[in-house]
Amino acid sequence: MRTRRTFKSEFKAKIVLDCISGGKSVSEACREYQLSPVLVSKWRAEFIENSAIVFEKNHKGAENQSQIADLERLVGRLTLENDMLKKASSILHAPTRRNGK
Secondary structure, X not given: OOOOOOOOHHHHHHHHHHHHHOOOOHHHHHHHHOOOHHHHHHHHHHHHHXXXXXXXXXXXXXXXXXXXXXHHHHHXXXXXXXXXXXXXXXXXXXXXXXXXX
16 A cells, blocks of 8 residues: 655645646656656646736735734834833832932
């Protein structure tokens, strides 16, 4: 019985790009990497179907940058609040002076 293999996305992209660009035929790639032609055809169809995502505005990279900016703003705000609370705490816990001075 043959164990099921898993392939990284980089490997799949390399195989598909080799086949699409004409560097290798599907049958050559299948022989070289011991893959099923059905599997390579499936990867190729998925690659072509999802290729437009790279050019979308809400691409994952842009989404991550937005999230990073939001988190940086939150850290800044919390740092200011923390500093303010430290100052207030030091004023409240300062030793009291005689005659209210």
